[in-house]
Amino acid sequence: MKIHRRQFVAGASGIALTAGLAACGQQTTKAAEVAPTVQPAATVQNVLDADITEVKDELVETFLAESFNEGQPAAQAADVVTSWEELQTDPGLMSRAKTVVKDVGSNTLKAKSIADAESPDYIRFVASDFGKDGELAAAEFTITDAVLRSIAEANGYTAALKLETQPTVIVGLRGCALTDRDTASATGASITVKEAAVDHVRRRCLVCVWDTKTGNIQAFSGSTVPNLVNMQYYVFWRFFQTGQSPEKWTHGQTMACLLPQGLHQYTVGVHLRREPKTRQQPGALIQTTPTPVLRAKRDVGYSILDEWDPLDWEPGGSERGVRLVGVNIHAGVNRALPPYASKGCQTIFGWYTAGTTPEMLWKDFQSSLGITVSQDAAGAVKFTKEGAVFPYMLTTGRDARLHAAAAGDPVGIGALKRVLLGSKGKGASALREFLKLPAGDTVDGKVMAGLLKWQKGNDLPRDGVVTPKLSTDWKINAI
Numbered sequence: 001m002k003i004h005r006r007q008f009v010a011g012a013s014g015i016a017l018t019a020g021l022a023a024c025g026q027q028t029t030k031a032a033e034v035a036p037t038v039q040p041a042a043t044v045q046n047v048l049d050a051d052i053t054e055v056k057d058e059l060v061e062t063f064l065a066e067s068f069n070e071g072q073p074a075a076q077a078a079d080v081v082t083s084w085e086e087l088q089t090d091p092g093l094m095s096r097a098k099t100v101v102k103d104v105g106s107n108t109l110k111a112k113s114i115a116d117a118e119s120p121d122y123i124r125f126v127a128s129d130f131g132k133d134g135e136l137a138a139a140e141f142t143i144t145d146a147v148l149r150s151i152a153e154a155n156g157y158t159a160a161l162k163l164e165t166q167p168t169v170i171v172g173l174r175g176c177a178l179t180d181r182d183t184a185s186a187t188g189a190s191i192t193v194k195e196a197a198v199d200h201v202r203r204r205c206l207v208c209v210w211d212t213k214t215g216n217i218q219a220f221s222g223s224t225v226p227n228l229v230n231m232q233y234y235v236f237w238r239f240f241q242t243g244q245s246p247e248k249w250t251h252g253q254t255m256a257c258l259l260p261q262g263l264h265q266y267t268v269g270v271h272l273r274r275e276p277k278t279r280q281q282p283g284a285l286i287q288t289t290p291t292p293v294l295r296a297k298r299d300v301g302y303s304i305l306d307e308w309d310p311l312d313w314e315p316g317g318s319e320r321g322v323r324l325v326g327v328n329i330h331a332g333v334n335r336a337l338p339p340y341a342s343k344g345c346q347t348i349f350g351w352y353t354a355g356t357t358p359e360m361l362w363k364d365f366q367s368s369l370g371i372t373v374s375q376d377a378a379g380a381v382k383f384t385k386e387g388a389v390f391p392y393m394l395t396t397g398r399d400a401r402l403h404a405a406a407a408g409d410p411v412g413i414g415a416l417k418r419v420l421l422g423s424k425g426k427g428a429s430a431l432r433e434f435l436k437l438p439a440g441d442t443v444d445g446k447v448m449a450g451l452l453k454w455q456k457g458n459d460l461p462r463d464g465v466v467t468p469k470l471s472t473d474w475k476i477n478a479i
Contacts, residue, residue, distance in 0.1 A: 059336040060101045066333045066341035067230055068097075069275050097233065104201055104228050105337035111200040111228055112301025120294060120304050120463040121174060121261065121396050127469065129415040133402065136195055141404045143173075143191040143208070145215030150403045151395055154416045156423030157263045160442065161391055163212045168369065169391050170266070170285070170329070171208040171217075172346055174198065174224045176397025178206065182339070183349050185361050187218045195397040200228040200300070201338040206397075207329065207348050209368040218368045220361045222348035224394060227338040230256040231300040238297050257293035257309065257344040258302045259327045260448070260464055263422025264392040265289040268371060268385045271330040271345075281352060283371040283383035285329035285390065291421055291445040292452060292464065293325050293344065304461045308452045329392070331362035346392075356381045393422075419466040419478045421448045427478040431466060434476045 065084045087094045103109035116122040116135065125134030148171060152158050161169060177196040178184040182203035186192075196204040205224040210217050234256040264287065271284035292308045325344070332340030332347040340347040350362025358366055358373050366373065369390065373383045399416070406412030419427040423443045432440055435450045443451075448464045455462045460470070471479040 057098070060098050063101060063229075063334045063336055063338075063341055064094075064097050066279070067227070067343070069272055069279050096236065097229070100229050100232050101337075104232075109228060109232060109300075111198075111231070112296075112299045112303075114301045114303050118303045118305060120258070120302060120461075122398060123304060123461050123463055124418065124465055124467055125398060125402070127415075127467070129468075130402065133405065134398070136197060136398070137401060138194065140192050140194045141401045143193055143217060143219070143400055143404070144189065145210070145212070145217070146407065147400055147404045148210055148217070148393075150407065150413065151399060152393065154403070154413060155263070155395075155418050155420060156425050156427050156443075157393060160263055160422060160424040161212075161393075166391065167211060167213045169210045169212060169393055170369075171210050172224045172392060172394040173206040173208065173219075173400055174261070174394065174396045175204060176206045176400065177204060178219060178221060182221050183361070185218070185220045185364060187216065189215050189217070191217050191219050193219070193397065193400075195401060198225055200225055200231060203332070203340060203347075203349060205346075207346060207365065209365065218364075220348045220365050222332065222346065222361075223340050223342060224346045225258060225302075226256040226342050226344045227340055228300055229338060230343045231296055234295070235298070235300060255295075255325075255343055257295050257325065257327070259293060259344055259346070259394065260291060260421055261394050261396065262291070262420050262443075262448075264291065264394060266329060266390050266392050268369070268383070268388045268390075271328045277356075277381070280356075280381075281330045282356065282381050283358065283366050283373045283385070284331075285346075285392070287325070287327050288389070289445065291325070292449050293327065304463055308449070308462060308464070331358065346394075415468065417468055417479050419443060419471070420464060421445070427466070430476060430478040434474075434478070 064087060068084045068087060087097055100109065117126045122134075127134065148169075149158075149163070152161055152163070163169075173193070175196050175198050176193050178186050178191070178193055191208075193206065198204045203221045203223045205222055206219045207222045207224070208217055208219045266285035267288050268283060269286040271281035271286065272279050294302050294306055295309050296302050296306050298306070327344050327346070329346040329348070331350040331352060332342070333351045334341045335351070340349075348362045348365050350358060350360035350365070352362075353359055356373065356375055369385065369388075371383060371385045373381065375381055402416055403413070406416060419431050421443055423431075424441055426441075428443045428447070429439070429441045431443060431451065432438065432447060435447065435454060437447060437450055440447075451466070452462050452464050455464070466476060466478045468479045471477065
C-alpha cells in the first residue's frame with residue numbers, strides 16, 4: 001500500500017506553521033485583567049466553563065515554565081531541551097512562545113485533522129472487519145474489569161501483567177471522556193464513558209487505576225498526548241534548521257512526541273527532579289521502559305507519514321538502540337489554555353500548590369496508588385511508594401468500545417487481536433523470528449523499532465502493530 005505524503009503546512013482550519021511564523025517577532029499585547037478563578041475544593045469542578053480568548057501574562061508564563069521544564073533524562077540535557085531559562089533570557093523566543101499560547105487559547109491555531117487511515121492510533125480499525133463500527137462513535141459505553149481483561153488478552157499483555165499477583169494496573173484511554181466536562185472523575189465496577197476527538201488542547205483522555213482483585217476502576221480526566229503549544233514549537237525548531245528559514249534557531253530543540261500504544265512500565269519518583277524544588281512533582285510516575293516515539297516534524301498532527309524516532313542511544317551501553325525519553329505521568333498543572341503542560345507526558349487534571357502539595361484529581365490519582373505526599377517540620381518533602389513499579393496499559397477509547405461490543409463473540413474479539421509493544425507469548429516470538437531478531441517472547445522497544453523499519457521498507461503504514469490481516473498476508477504467523 002503506497003501512501004502519499006501530505007502537504008507541509010496544516011489544513012485550512014489550522015495553518016500551524018504559517019500562522020505562527022506570521023507572528024514571529026511581534027510583541028504580545030497585555031491580556032485582559034480577569035483570569036479564570038480556581039476553586040480547588042471540588043474534585044469534579046470544571047475550571048474551563050467558557051473558552052478563554054485572552055489570559056493574563058503571568059498565567060501564560062506559568063504554563064510555559066511548566067511546559068518547557070518537562071523532564072528529559074539527564075543524559076539528554078545538553079543537546080535537546082529548550083529550557084525555561086533560555087526563554088527568559090531571549091526576548092524573541094519568549095515572544096514567539098507567548099504568541100503560540102495565545103493563538104491556541106483564541107482557537108486561532110488548531111491541530112491538524114488526521115483521517116483514521118493515516119492515524120497511528122486508528123488505522124488498525126480501517127478494515128472490513130469493523131465497517132462503520134471502526135469510526136468515531138457518539139454513543140456511550142461502559143468500561144468494566146471484563147473489558148480491560150479482554151484488551152489485555154487480545155494484545156498479548158496477560159502474561160506480562162501477571163494479573164493474579166499484580167493487583168494494580170494503570171490504564172490510559174486515548175480519545176475517551178466521562179462527560180462533556182474535562183475535569184471529571186468516576187469510581188466503580190462499571191464506568192460509563194464515550195469516545196472523544198483528541199485536539200491537543202483540552203483533556204480528551206482518561207487515565208484509570210484498575211484493581212484487578214476487586215474489579216474496581218477509578219477513572220480520571222487527563223491527556224495522553226502533547227499539547228498544541230509544544231507541538232507547534234517543535235515545528236518551529238524544525239523549520240529553523242532548514243534552508244527555507246531566513247534565520248537559524250541555535251537553541252536546543254523542543255521535543256514534542258506521541259507515546260505509542262502498548263504496555264509500558266513506570267516507577268514512582270520525582271518528575272522534574274533536576275528542576276528547582278518549586279517545580280518538582282514528587283510522587284509522579286517515571287517511565288522506565290524505552291520505546292520509539294512519534295514526532296510530528298511537518299505540522300501539528302501525528303500521522304503514519306511522520307517519523308518514529310529510534311533514539312539511538314541506550315543508557316549503560318555503546319550499542320545503538322532505543323533510550324528512555326522521559327514520557328512520565330504527572331499533574332497537568334496548567335489552569336489556562338491549553339489546560340495541561342506536556343511535551344508528550346501523560347497528564348491528569350490537577351497541580352501542586354506551594355510546589356509540593358498535590359491538588360484536584362492528581363491528588364486523588366496518587367491516593368488510588370497508595371501515594372501520599374507530605375512535608376516535615378523542616379519543609380522537606382516526603383512521599384510514599386518511592387520506587388514502586390506499575391504497568392501502564394495504553395490503548396484508545398475506540399478499542400475499549402469495540403471490546404465492550406464484542407463481549408462473548410469469538411469472531412469479534414479475534415478481529416481485535418494485535419501484537420505490539422509489550423506483547424508477550426507466541427505472537428511476540430513469531431514476530432521476532434520473522435524480523436530475524438534474537439529469540440525471545442516479548443515485543444520490547446527494539447522489536448518495535450525493527451517492525452517499524454520493516455513496515456517502512458515495504459511501503460506499509462508505520463504504526464508498529466501487527467494485525468490479523470498483516471500477520472496472514474505476510475505469513476508472520478503472529479496471530
